[in-house]
Amino acid sequence: xxxxxxxxxxxxxxxxxxxxxxxxxxxxxxxxxxxxxxxxxxxxxxxxxxxxxxxxxxxxxxxx
Amino acid sequence: xxxxxxxxxxxxxxxxxxxxxxxxxxxxxxxxxxxxxxxxxxxxxxxxxxxxxxxxxxxxxxxxxxxxxxxxxxxxxxxxxxxxxxxxxxxxxxxxxxxxxxxxxxxxxxxxxxxxxxxxxxxxxxxxxxxxxxxxxxxxxxxxxxxxxxxxxxxxxxxxxxxxxxxxxxxxxxxxxxxxxxxxxxxxxxxxxxxxxxxxxxxxxxxxxxxxxxxxxxxxxxxxxxxxxxxxxxxxxxxxxxxxxxxxxxxxxxxxxxxxxxxxxxxxxxxxxxxxxxxxxxxxxxxxxxxxxxxxxxxxxxxxxxxxxxxxxxxxxxxxxxxxxxxxxxxxxxxxxxxxxxxxxxxxxxxxxxxxxxxxxxxxxxxxxxxxxxxxxxxxxxxxxxxxxxxxxxxxxxxxxxxxxxxxxxxxxxxxxxxxxxxxxxxxxxxxxxxxxxxxxxxxxxxxxxxxxxxxxxxxxxxxx
Numbered sequence: 001x002x003x004x005x006x007x008x009x010x011x012x013x014x015x016x017x018x019x020x021x022x023x024x025x026x027x028x029x030x031x032x033x034x035x036x037x038x039x040x041x042x043x044x045x046x047x048x049x050x051x052x053x054x055x056x057x058x059x060x061x062x063x064x
Numbered sequence: 065x066x067x068x069x070x071x072x073x074x075x076x077x078x079x080x081x082x083x084x085x086x087x088x089x090x091x092x093x094x095x096x097x098x099x100x101x102x103x104x105x106x107x108x109x110x111x112x113x114x115x116x117x118x119x120x121x122x123x124x125x126x127x128x129x130x131x132x133x134x135x136x137x138x139x140x141x142x143x144x145x146x147x148x149x150x151x152x153x154x155x156x157x158x159x160x161x162x163x164x165x166x167x168x169x170x171x172x173x174x175x176x177x178x179x180x181x182x183x184x185x186x187x188x189x190x191x192x193x194x195x196x197x198x199x200x201x202x203x204x205x206x207x208x209x210x211x212x213x214x215x216x217x218x219x220x221x222x223x224x225x226x227x228x229x230x231x232x233x234x235x236x237x238x239x240x241x242x243x244x245x246x247x248x249x250x251x252x253x254x255x256x257x258x259x260x261x262x263x264x265x266x267x268x269x270x271x272x273x274x275x276x277x278x279x280x281x282x283x284x285x286x287x288x289x290x291x292x293x294x295x296x297x298x299x300x301x302x303x304x305x306x307x308x309x310x311x312x313x314x315x316x317x318x319x320x321x322x323x324x325x326x327x328x329x330x331x332x333x334x335x336x337x338x339x340x341x342x343x344x345x346x347x348x349x350x351x352x353x354x355x356x357x358x359x360x361x362x363x364x365x366x367x368x369x370x371x372x373x374x375x376x377x378x379x380x381x382x383x384x385x386x387x388x389x390x391x392x393x394x395x396x397x398x399x400x401x402x403x404x405x406x407x408x409x410x411x412x413x414x415x416x417x418x419x420x421x422x423x424x425x426x427x428x429x430x431x432x433x434x435x436x437x438x439x440x441x442x443x444x445x446x447x448x449x450x451x452x453x454x455x456x457x458x459x460x461x462x463x464x465x466x467x468x469x470x471x472x473x474x475x476x477x478x479x480x481x482x483x484x485x486x487x488x489x490x491x492x493x494x495x496x497x498x499x500x501x502x503x504x505x506x507x508x509x510x511x512x513x514x515x516x517x518x519x520x521x522x523x524x525x526x527x528x529x
Contacts, residue, residue: 017407022388029400036404039465040376043369044412047419050366058417 010037069093070231070525073139073288077181080127080138087120087127087138087183094140094185098232101528106207107227109145110152110187116140119183134181135291135315141235144221145187146194147171147279148268156270157190157220159203159393160386171268172300173237173279180295185233188223192395194239194272195379195402196220197247197467198447202395206449210526211253211492215446218251218467220244224282225252231525235283235292239269241276242375243441243471249282249483250495251446254523255512256282257289260307260502261478264293267302273378274305275417276371276475284523286513289482290315293505307503314506322514325507327355330439330499333364334470337457338443342470345486345494346440352520353511359434362426363419367473370416370423372465376405377413397464424477431501436511440470441483441495474499482508484521496521 011034018025025033066084067075079085095113102108123138143149146156148167155161169175174184189207191199199207199222207222209215210230217226221238225248228236238245240258249256257280264279271277281292297311329335329350335343335358350356361367380387380402387406391399430437443456447463454463474481474497482498482505498515500508515521 014404014407018403021384021406023403023406024388024391025403026391029396029403032396032400033404036376036401037407040373040404040408040412043372044408044415046366046369047373047412047416050363050419050422052415052418052422056418056422058414059421 253493
């Protein structure tokens with residue numbers, strides 16, 4: 001296994017994921033979709049950077 | 065009619081219950097103002113003229129018979145068009161939902177307000193499927209900020225904020241998933257309330273992100289917010305996450321002042337990344353309340369990121385079938401974000417949900433030593449209509465994704481908030497979030513009322529050119 005994962009390629013990811021989801025993407029949408037995927041990936045990286053204890057579970061029913 | 069044509073809900077209800085005005089007069093006045101002004105504001109998508117007139121006549125007849133009428137007697141109100149109104153398809157700001165059958169009955173919140181005597185006069189413009197902070201809508205046209213028609217209302221409850229600020233109705237309902245009541249309240253200079261998650265039934269409203277969606281009122285006075293909030297509470301088996309707590313009316317304690325309340329300002333994340341005016345508004349409110357202490361909501365930047373992920377994923381899941389079958393009927397800006405959201409790997413979302421649990425526990429600890437926390441509602445004043453980017457703290461950012469950066473970490477864990485309007489100068493208003501611990505809406509409303517009484521936060525009707 002490589003020590004660091006390969007850089008995320010949102011265009012390639014969207015291209016292979018769309019058929020799995022049953023989505024037919026117009027090529028003119030790709031720039032916006034991949035830009036959004038980039039923002040989401042950055043958000044996910046930020047969340048993943050916080051060391052959560054294993055015992056912290058998602059509340060199955062969220063209550064304030 | 066012995067009240068001004070543009071009055072707040074409390075004034076109208078008092079006048080009607082005392083016989084100084086009739087429901088028919090009040091409704092006629094509201095409908096007339098909507099007809100004259102809304103063409104420039106774009107707040108309404110449906111005006112329910114006949115329904116409102118009939119309801120007013122029924123109310124007047126009940127009063128004439130000496131029957132008891134509710135605390136919102138004769139108050140005209142309107143609701144964001146994601147809330148069911150009998151006879152209308154619940155469009156939720158979309159083109160697609162207009163093909164849905166008309167709602168068979170009103171949503172719970174509409175019924176609750178009408179049981180309290182209020183009169184529904186229409187449905188309000190909103191950002192498509194509530195995935196919006198601007199108040200812009202490619203299908204219905206944009207809602208325009210009544211204080212400067214070439215500026216955004218904020219969204220997604222843009223029509224709800226604009227209708228109140230323009231004096232078209234004294235009371236509206238909106239929804240808030242990540243800030244969609246608090247943002248238009250700030251941009252339009254009115255009061256807005258996002259109650260605790262699970263406090264008010266969402267049954268009969270079109271969802272967006274089930275684990276983040278709230279409904280709440282917007283108004284030009286704190287007493288009106290409290291009146292509506294009190295009427296909206298109550299059990300409803302049709303909303304799976306609704307609290308089983310008994311209703312806790314806030315109006316009785318509204319004039320209790322702030323004595324004994326521990327009020328602090330949110331620092332760290334909430335003190336950077338915005339225009340100086342946003343922080344100046346917060347500082348003005350803090351000074352008026354004597355709040356000199358600062359607290360930090362830990363990891364707020366990650367909370368916002370997690371809210372962003374959950375919103376995209378849950379929203380996309382809700383709309384996946386429509387994205388498959390009618391992608392070209394979406395607002396492109398909404399569609400492309402939803403498609404990206406559908407592609408988020410499940411571990412990212414699960415991680416965000418687990419972080420949410422941690423963050424909630426951490427923030428609740430902060431409330432051990434404070435009762436109310438103040439934070440800016442938005443990072444700036446209302447941008448220009450159509451504006452796609454702004455500069456915050458020297459960084460150029462997309463408008464749509466970043467207007468809610470101070471609201472998202474709060475709704476993420478369902479805290480109750482009253483957004484209060486602040487006018488620093490002759491320019492557009494700003495807003496401040498008055499945040500309380502879960503189920504303590506009463507405290508946020510008391511603080512908001514004190515600010516209103518002291519003249520720090522007011523919501524005058526916009527003068528529309």
